[in-house]
Amino acid sequence: MRIGEGTITEILDGGLAKVRVNRDHLYVACSACFGAEHVYVTARNSLGAQEGQDVRYEVQDEHLIMGAFICFIVPLFLVILGGIGGYSFGATVLSALIGAAAGLIVSAVLVKLYDSSLGKKIDTKATITEIIETEDDES
Known part of the structure; x- marks a missing residue:
């Protein structure tokens, strides 16, 4: 299992969120990110994180x-x-x-x-596991 961090840029329908991942926490499909500074990952948002929040997500790496x-x-x-x-x-x-x-x-x-x-056989989406609290969120 891979763990990464990113920022939610958009809340999608069906309990999903679009997470912007920077190069430091990059884990996506092979051809989707080549040469990109920021990559977007669609993740299940079961914690109810909101747009603009920093989150930690997990991706299963069985395949x-x-x-x-x-x-x-x-x-x-x-x-x-x-x-x-x-x-x-x-x-x-x-x-x-x-x-x-x-x-x-x-x-x-x-x-x-x-x-x-x-994509049809298995659910390859990431899962948001934690909302990362920053100093801006606490004040």
């Missing part, structure tokens, strides 16, 4: 290894395989680049399909 494999290893493998296949088909550098690009496109589609199917 972390499989997700990392799908997000990083499979695309790398498909780009290499596409490059080799393209080169063996056309025997030029251009055909190898076209094959690698095709492998990259196929891997992007596979990652997107995996992400959407995982």
